[in-house]
Amino acid sequence: MICEQPAVPFIISLIVATLGFATPLTLGALCGLFCERSGIVNIAIEGLMLTAAFVGFVASSLSHSVWLGLLFAVLAAVLMSALHALLSIRFSVDQIISGTVVNILAIGITGYFNSVLVGAHSLPDPPGTFSQIGFTVPRDIAVIGGSDFKLPPLAILAVILVFVAQYVLFNTSWGLRTRAVGENPEAADTVGINVYFMRYSNVLIGGTLAGLAGAYFTLESTSTFENGMTAGKGFIALAALIFGKWRPFGLWGAALLFGFAQALTITVQFLQQSVDSCKFGIPRDLLVVLPYILTILVVAGVVGRSIPPAAVGQPYRKGR
Amino acid sequence: MDTEPRIEDRPQATDKIELADHDQYAARPASSDSTGGKPGPGSPRGGLGQLGLSALQALIVPALAVFTALVIGAVLIMLTAALAPRQGPSAGKQGLELVFAGYGGLLHGAFGSWDALAASIVTATPYIFVGLALALGFRAGLFNIGAEGQLALGSLAAAYVGFAPTFVGLPGIIHLPLALLAGMFAGAIWGFIPGFLKARRGAHEVITTIMLNYIAAQIVAYVLNQVKPGQGQVRTPDIATSAYLPVLIPTSTHLKEVHLGTVLALLAAAAVYWLLWRSTTGFELRTVGANPNAAKYAGISVNRITILGLTLSGLLAGLAGAAEVTGVNHYHTAGFSAGYGFDSITVALLGKNNPFGVVAAAFLLGSLKSGAGDMQLSTGIPIDIISLIQGLILLFVAADYIVRALYRVKAKQEDQTLLTRGWGG
Numbered sequence: 001m002i003c004e005q006p007a008v009p010f011i012i013s014l015i016v017a018t019l020g021f022a023t024p025l026t027l028g029a030l031c032g033l034f035c036e037r038s039g040i041v042n043i044a045i046e047g048l049m050l051t052a053a054f055v056g057f058v059a060s061s062l063s064h065s066v067w068l069g070l071l072f073a074v075l076a077a078v079l080m081s082a083l084h085a086l087l088s089i090r091f092s093v094d095q096i097i098s099g100t101v102v103n104i105l106a107i108g109i110t111g112y113f114n115s116v117l118v119g120a121h122s123l124p125d126p127p128g129t130f131s132q133i134g135f136t137v138p139r140d141i142a143v144i145g146g147s148d149f150k151l152p153p154l155a156i157l158a159v160i161l162v163f164v165a166q167y168v169l170f171n172t173s174w175g176l177r178t179r180a181v182g183e184n185p186e187a188a189d190t191v192g193i194n195v196y197f198m199r200y201s202n203v204l205i206g207g208t209l210a211g212l213a214g215a216y217f218t219l220e221s222t223s224t225f226e227n228g229m230t231a232g233k234g235f236i237a238l239a240a241l242i243f244g245k246w247r248p249f250g251l252w253g254a255a256l257l258f259g260f261a262q263a264l265t266i267t268v269q270f271l272q273q274s275v276d277s278c279k280f281g282i283p284r285d286l287l288v289v290l291p292y293i294l295t296i297l298v299v300a301g302v303v304g305r306s307i308p309p310a311a312v313g314q315p316y317r318k319g320r
Numbered sequence: 321m322d323t324e325p326r327i328e329d330r331p332q333a334t335d336k337i338e339l340a341d342h343d344q345y346a347a348r349p350a351s352s353d354s355t356g357g358k359p360g361p362g363s364p365r366g367g368l369g370q371l372g373l374s375a376l377q378a379l380i381v382p383a384l385a386v387f388t389a390l391v392i393g394a395v396l397i398m399l400t401a402a403l404a405p406r407q408g409p410s411a412g413k414q415g416l417e418l419v420f421a422g423y424g425g426l427l428h429g430a431f432g433s434w435d436a437l438a439a440s441i442v443t444a445t446p447y448i449f450v451g452l453a454l455a456l457g458f459r460a461g462l463f464n465i466g467a468e469g470q471l472a473l474g475s476l477a478a479a480y481v482g483f484a485p486t487f488v489g490l491p492g493i494i495h496l497p498l499a500l501l502a503g504m505f506a507g508a509i510w511g512f513i514p515g516f517l518k519a520r521r522g523a524h525e526v527i528t529t530i531m532l533n534y535i536a537a538q539i540v541a542y543v544l545n546q547v548k549p550g551q552g553q554v555r556t557p558d559i560a561t562s563a564y565l566p567v568l569i570p571t572s573t574h575l576k577e578v579h580l581g582t583v584l585a586l587l588a589a590a591a592v593y594w595l596l597w598r599s600t601t602g603f604e605l606r607t608v609g610a611n612p613n614a615a616k617y618a619g620i621s622v623n624r625i626t627i628l629g630l631t632l633s634g635l636l637a638g639l640a641g642a643a644e645v646t647g648v649n650h651y652h653t654a655g656f657s658a659g660y661g662f663d664s665i666t667v668a669l670l671g672k673n674n675p676f677g678v679v680a681a682a683f684l685l686g687s688l689k690s691g692a693g694d695m696q697l698s699t700g701i702p703i704d705i706i707s708l709i710q711g712l713i714l715l716f717v718a719a720d721y722i723v724r725a726l727y728r729v730k731a732k733q734e735d736q737t738l739l740t741r742g743w744g745g
Contacts, residue, residue, distance in 0.1 A: 043465075043526065091719045096463055096526055100665050101715045108708030115702030116400045227704075235530050242527055289538045292531035299528060300521040 012149060014263055019155050020221065022252075022259030024049065024230075026158040027213035028237025029244065029251040030165055031081075031206040036246060037169060038202035039182040039311040043099035044084050045210055046234025047106030052077040052214025054110040057225035058117065061126045066219050069127075073219070074211030080106065081207025085200050092315035111227050126223040130154065152220045154212060159252075161209070166248040178202055182309035185316040195316050213237070239295040246308060258291040382670050382677075384723045385716035386684065393709045394419040397701055422701045429694025430687035436694075438569050439576035442648060444686025446471070448585035449640030450660050451667030451678040452592050453633040458673045459596055460629035461609035466514060466529025467637040468661025469536030470507040474638025476540050477506035478645045479652035480547075482559025492562040499563040500584075500642045507638015508631050510536060515630030519623035525630060533661065541654050555653035565647035576690075581643030585682075588636060589675040595632075596675070605629055637661075666714040685710065 028045045035042035055076035060069025080102055087098035117123050134150030169175035180188040181198040189195050213234075218225050236258055243257075244250030265287045394416075401418050430440045450467045457464040464470075481487050481499040490498070510532060517523040541554075549557045569578035596602035607615040608625045616622050640660065645652050667685055671677030688710070692703040716723050723729065 043530070087715075087719050091721050093718045096465075097665070097669065097714075097718045100662065101711060101718055104662060104666070104707065104714055105711035108704060108706075108711045111704030112396070112702055112708050113400070115704050232534060235534070238527075239531060285538055285542045289535045292534045296517070296523070296528050296531050299523040300517045301523070302521075 010267075014260075014267055016149070016151065017263035017267070018256060018260040019151060019159075020259070021262040022255040023155045023158045023220070024213040024216040024233050025237045025240050025255035025258055026162060026252055027154070027209050027216070028234055029241040029255055030158075030161055030248070031208075031210035031213065032238055032241040033165060033169075033206075033246060033248065033251060034178070034202045034209065035081075035206040036241070036312050037182045037309055038178045038199045039185060039309060039314065039316070040085070040088055040199055040203050041095040041099065041313045042084065042203070042206060043096055043235075043238060044081070044102035044106075045213075045237050046230055046232065047099075047103035048077045048080050048084075048207060048210035049214035049217070049234045049237075050106045050110055050228070050230045051080050052211040053217040053230060054114065054214075054225050056211075056215045057126060057218035057223075058113075058123065060219060060223075061123045064124065064127045066127055066130055069219050070212075070215045073215040074208055077211030077214055078204055078207040081203050081210065084207075085203035088315065089196060089199050089203075092317070095313050095315075107228065110225075114225060114227055126218075128223050130220050154216050154220045157212065161212075162248050162252040169248065179309070182311055185311050185314075189316075189318060195318065199316070210234075236291055239291050242308075243291075243295050243298050245298075254291075257294075261287045261290045378672060378677075380729055381720045381723055382672065382681070382717060384727050384729065385670070385713050385720070388716050388723060388726065389709045389712035390423070392712055393705055394423070396708065397422055397705065418699060418701075422695050422699045422705075425695035425698040425701075426688070426691040428691070428698075430691030432694070434569075435571040435573060435576075436690070438571050438578045440683070440687040440690040441569075441578050441582055442576040442686075443690040444683045445579075445582045445585050445647070446640040446644050446660055447664055447667050447682035447685050448582075448679055449588060449636050449643065450664035451671060451682050452585075452588055452675060453636035453640070454664050454668035455671065455673040455675065455678050456592055456596070456605075456636065457629055457633040458668060459609050460605040460625060461612065462515075462518075462626065462629045462633065463526050464511065464514075464529055464630060464633045464637075465526055465661060465665075466510065466532050466536075466634070467640075467664060468659075469529070469533035470510040470634040470637035471641040471660050472536050472540050473510050473641070474503035474507040475641030475645045475652040476543060476556070477638070478503035478563075478642035479556040479559055480543075482563040482646065483547075483557045483651075488560040488562070490562060492564075495560065495562040496565065496646060499559070499646050500639065503638045503642020503645070504635045505638070507641065508635040510638070511630040511632070511634015512627065515627035518630070519626045537654070540652075544652075544654055556651045558651050559645065563646050564650065565643065576648070579643075579647035581647040584639070584643060586679065588639070589679050592636075593675040601625075601628070663710065666710055666717070669717045670713060 028049060031045050031048065032042045052073040056069040056073030059072035060066050063069065083105075084098050084102050087093040087101065088095040093101075130152045132150035132152050133156060167175075169178065177188065177193045177198050180191075180193060181195050185195045188198075214230070217229055217233075237255070240254035240258055241251050243254035244252065397419050398415050401414055429436055431437050450471060453467050453470070454464060478499040481495075481502040487495060487498060513532060514523070514525045514528040517528050518525050544554050544556060547556050548554055565579040565581050567577045567579050568583070571577050594602075596606060604615070604620045604625050605628070607618065607620055608622050608629075612622050615625070637660075641652075663685065664682075667678055667681045670684070671679070671681035688706050692706045695701055695705075696703045
């Protein structure tokens with residue numbers, strides 16, 4: 001069926017699926033971008049997303065509003081990233097340890113409260129997911145006529161935020177300060193930039209973005225929460241950030257590539273199940289590990305070179 | 321620790337460089353033989369040598385961290401009790417009564433009987449291995465987040481040797497060691513790769529090991545699909561009994577019986593202690609961990625140590641998986657390893673990266689995990705509270721400033737390693 005006529009609607013659905021899968025990766029990687037550009041390593045994207053996903057789910061169920069759910073998802077992630085900021089900036093805790101603290105706490109908090117709430121059956125049904133924005137291609141247009149081109153709001157927002165991030169980081173004085181603090185905090189301090197303030201605010205901005213990424217899971221792609229449902233997407237987002245060389249457009253491209261790989265694995269699987277004659281010969285397992293292998297190759301400098309902000313990971317102490 | 325203390329001397333970071341390391345570093349040219357690795361007198365770091373007042377002092381912060389985490393856990397239990405109607409014998413309990421019932425159930429589940437104690441020991445065993453793997457890496461300034469993948473591949477390799485027709489039929493005295501060796505080898509390779517990439521290409525091990533975890537998971541999933549014994553069973557076939565680790569303390573249920581793996585784990589702890597504080601290589605590992613620039617200046621090959629450190633770390637993690645397969649599960653299935661890698665970060669840090677501290681911390685975590693089932697059964701408190709408590713323990717151990725401020729414990733020159741030197745390595 002589909003194999004005999006590789007229909008254009010199929011390709012459009014692949015594009016839509018790619019943009020969908022890329023959404024949490026893009027937003028998560030943008031979270032990492034702001035943190036790491038200001039000098040704070042963030043391996044807590046996964047934990048921030050998981051917390052946001054859970055809180056978004058609970059808040060939307062209780063308030064019966066996806067938008068209130070989104071608000072609380074973002075607030076929860078900001079709160080968790082404040083913990084990361086406090087640990088790594090105020091207490092000079094190793095930033096990878098601090099990120100691990102957030103990740104493990106996120107698993108514990110979401111798992112515990114999920115058991116409590118589910119065990120008590122005290123949650124009303126969730127209100128569903130965001131309604132999609134977009135259009136159906138008119139029938140009278142050749143080839144692609146009749147196919148849906150609709151995207152949910154977070155997918156659209158993610159794309160907009162890529163451009164916003166690019167503008168903010170590279171065309172505003174805020175962005176210049178952020179990058180200065182991430183490259184050479186001593187020098188930045190010398191010219192009067194408040195290193196702590198820049199780092200705190202960028203980690204919190206990152207928390208906002210991770211909150212949006214987490215909301216994707218329970219308010220956009222599905223309307224339920226399962227334990228550990230982010231399933232390592234936060235780490236793929238980190239991979240996208242590194243693969244994209246700490247640049248907004250770079251990480252967006254990486255997120256799209258990884259999202260495409262994911263969309264393809266599902267579509268290929270679907271095709272192979274539904275149409276027996278349809279063996280694409282694409283090794284599915286290879287597609288799944290593609291993001292990880294590419295990231296290793298990039299950090300190892302085999303394909304290009306990914307150079308992080310110079311001061312990332314180093315605590316800053318004013319005075320010397 | 322700070323890479324460049326001479327150039328950018330940040331007091332907070334340099335405070336953390338332990339004095340003993342400077343002493344040893346200073347003494348290095350004079351004593352490059354094996355005695356160079358001995359901890360200096362009065363050094364707060366170390367194992368057997370410092371079982372005195374300083375060891376007690378070193379215990380204060382971890383103990384208070386655990387205590388504080390349990391108190392916060394108790395508060396959470398009380399607060400959430402109102403939210404959820406519970407099932408079980410203690411369902412009606414509220415407030416402190418519920419907390420005592422819950423933690424009582426936890427204690428009972430962990431130590432209440434010989435069987436329970438055995439289960440706690442069995443649960444703790446992989447955490448000892450992986451905690452040692454992490455601690456060894458930390459001592460060399462390496463953050464091995466890849467223990468998860470190394471353990472999974474170690475399990476798979478051990479299981480393969482256990483069930484593959486080529487090996488089945490070998491006498492146990494050969495078959496079992498072969499399975500364990502296969503696990504160690506697989507883990508070591510998965511540790512060597514990030515070590516090599518870091519040494520040769522400057523790729524930060526945190527990034528590469530996170531990525532390698534997922535690749536390992538996919539390899540395991542792929543292989544399990546090839547070897548699965550039947551439809552719907554995504555796991556390896558059972559291994560031959562000749563590859564079983566002998567049971568040391570049988571239990572009445574024949575579940576979670578203490579096996580030789582626990583002894584191996586304790587031996588591994590002693591071996592890591594010997595390696596780190598009684599051998600030249602260990603001295604080099606710790607010197608690189610303390611200050612790579614100084615180590616290079618002193619003629620230590622940082623590249624060699626980096627590769628060695630991650631390979632050994634991977635080897636221990638692989639052995640953890642092999643011991644689980646040959647000692648407890650007798651097959652390998654996907655997802656069974658979930659969490660060991662991250663949980664063991666808590667174990668290593670709670671144990672202050674000291675092999676014997678790691679054993680104690682692993683036993684604590686093993687008991688918590690093992691006892692949680694009884695707690696849930698008797699009071700309906702979800703076992704997930706353990707992850708929460710574990711996260712809090714890690715929080716308070718990592719940010720010991722909080723604990724010190726809370727309990728007015730004075731800071732002393734203590735063992736702490738700043739691990740991240742930025743993604744650039």
